[in-house]
Amino acid sequence: MKPSIKEIAKRLNIAPSTVSRALNDKHDISQSLKEKVNAVAKEIGYKKNSIAARLVNKKSNTIGVFFLSREHINNEENTGFKYVEIILDKIKDKNYDLIIFSVDSDLKDKKKYIDICSERQVEGAIFIGLEDTDENTELLRNIDVPTVILEKRVSGKNISYIGSDNEYGINLILDYLFELGHQDIAFIKGPNFIECSKDRFNAFYKRMTSLNLYKDSFVKEGNFRLKSGYKATQELLNNDKIPTAIIASSDSMAIGAMKAIEEKGLRIPDDISLVGYDGFEIGAFLSPSLTTVYQDFQTMGIKAVETLFSMIENKESSVNLVFKPKLIERKSTKKIFS
Amino acid sequence: MKPSIKEIAKRLNIAPSTVSRALNDKHDISQSLKEKVNAVAKEIGYKKNSIAARLVNKKSNTIGVFFLSREHINNEENTGFKYVEIILDKIKDKNYDLIIFSVDSDLKDKKKYIDICSERQVEGAIFIGLEDTDENTELLRNIDVPTVILEKRVSGKNISYIGSDNEYGINLILDYLFELGHQDIAFIKGPNFIECSKDRFNAFYKRMTSLNLYKDSFVKEGNFRLKSGYKATQELLNNDKIPTAIIASSDSMAIGAMKAIEEKGLRIPDDISLVGYDGFEIGAFLSPSLTTVYQDFQTMGIKAVETLFSMIENKESSVNLVFKPKLIERKSTKKIFS
DNA sequence: CTGTTAGCGCCTTCAC
DNA sequence: GTGAAGGCGCTAACAG
Secondary structure, X not given: OOOOHHHHHHHHOOOHHHHHHHHOOOOOOOHHHHHHHHHXXXXXXXXXXXXXXXXXXXXXXXXXXXXXXXXXOOOOXXXXXXXXXXXXXXXXXXXXXXXXXXXXXXXXXXXXXXXXXXXXXXXXXXXXXXXXOHHHHHHHHOOOOOEEEEOOOOOEOOEEEEEEOHHHHHHHHHHHHHHOOOOOEEEEEOOXXXXXXXXXXXXXXXXXXXXXXXXXXXXXXXXXXXXXXXXXXXXXXXXXXXXXXXXEOOHHHHHHHHHHHHHOOOOOOOXXXXXXXXXXXXXXXXXXXXXXXXXXXXXXXXXXXXXXXXXXXXXXXXXEEEEOXXXXXXXXXXXXXX | OOOOHHHHHHHHOOOHHHHHHHHOOOOOOOHHHHHHHHHHHHHHOOOOOHHHHHHHHOOOOEEEEEEEOOOOOOOOXXXXXXXXXXXXXXXXXXXXXXXXXXXXXXXXXXXXXXXXHHHOOOOEEEEEOOOOOHHHHHHHHOOOOOEEEEOOOOOEOOEEEEEEOHHHHHHHHHHHHHHOOOOOEEXXXXXXXXXXXXXXXHHHHHHHHHOOOOXXXXXXXXXXXXXXXXXXXXXXXXXXXXXXEEEEOOHHHHHHHHHHHHHOOOOOXXXXXXXXXXXXXXXXXXXXXXXXXXXXHHHHHHHHHHHHHHHHOOOOOOOEEEEOOEEEOOOOOOOOOX
16 A cells, blocks of 8 residues: 555644645645655655545646557658657646547547547647548537647637648749749649648649649659658659659658659759758758758747647637748759750 | 536436446446436536546556657657657557656656656556666666566566667677678767667677777767767768778668768768668668668567556566567678778 | 445645 | 645445
């Protein structure tokens, strides 16, 4: 049996409530008693049962993190985990526990996220890369606990959205490629059930169509992973007409693309220019180094936590934060001479 | 006020305990009553307060995951998160919550992991990539909750160890390089406070020394990250005598090394052979593709969860599982002609 | 089958 | 300053 507050009380011949107050360093307890209580607590190895404390305080001190599971999307450089890492780090100074759930369609049938939040008495929730379905949107819109969602636009009383401006990012790339003289530009999109991947493709489609440059055969779909970028590029290069530039909507897919291009005996950037998306550190180390769009995951993760806590603690209302990504020009892109 | 069990009881004019039993689908409650209770529960949006349930049941249904934080080690391909991902996935069918903590030296001063486990009434713990200090070893040896530790050998009544045979892995590489005729072999070690990185270096040192091939100037230290591999290799290549092969004790550092080698105007594998360690998927997509040692993180992560639950649920005793890594021969290594 | 009672471990009134 | 009493929301034990 683990020692409880009663045990300490008995040993000191005082009331349990007094022990509780001493342990919690309340000001109506004499210093000497506090010391005695703490000494005994230490001696018998007393540790507060946070479950009991949470029950009486009606405060769970936990926040829930939900992110899209590996079955659906698991790029080598898992974006979701980048966030988790930052969130964990940022939350350390707060006295909150973080319970983490991976989300997939199985879960939907069993327990809704909302139920989990409710049962666990979670005080705040963060969703990362949630699948973009109407059902999810509807579910979250009415969530009754302060919530931050990353990379999927949902608005509601208790829900803040933090994301990156994907249309802006894609146009950054297109502006740059046009400037270099490219017109035959291929696009490797991400999976359709991820909002940001839809956004990126839509931005590409919109801009290219408006310029009469869009071609269906120059668009392939991947799943953000290395191999899918590789395969998509193989298909692209088997066309009669080959693009002069390829945009991959993730760095991982761009790396896969590099491999396929190389295997085809083509050179980057001489024969074909390549642009990634994400801005992972590894892009700088590839050969050639990868031109890409940098998203500041660090800042977004930190903002997610700050936003959540200002909603929880200061009762501030929900916000929408959209960050602008930046183009990083490196060696995988080149001016075209035609 | 959230609806409680009492609210349902009142509406139905029955006892709260009856409601509890109905909700928990006990067999001593009539089907009709269960249906009525569930209907009302749904109607008023009742959700069980798991904190209260956990208090009476004296069962927290949570396991704690602790892993080394980003300040100390954060390779692009974060090994720790690979485990977390697998653990999450594996734990989904169990009815357990997972609370996650990142561990750094700050934490040591404030709250010990053991205290956290104790306060949260955690039923099991998993440690990933814990810093290798005597203090940690001692602390964990006496932990009183079923625990699995990955990649750091600690033995104790309640603690299972799961890891990879690093000495074997390094010898796999050395056997292979010797076979290719290499003798001037450099080594980029990882940080000393990580046990597996010490093990890898020690294995290298032992073997090389025994063959009279060891040279201090051929050893550099990195921190498992891309950039450190890059810098270490730069230093290596500024020596008077240049190695014919480099072993990086992580794939990330190997990628950094590639960059440095290329910048120096040397070719892989013609001028210099390069071997990584980890076996991340990306190695296959680099050019040249990277010869490396593959560690089956997937299996180790799954085993960690299985082991933990057999300790928790079946009261089985602790075990030590050591997995053998495999050599993956790719294009970054080549026979030497001297 | 269902109600009554008691209590999980802690904390917050309210007395004294 | 400290003690006594009550209760957080739920469930198990015992009655009937």
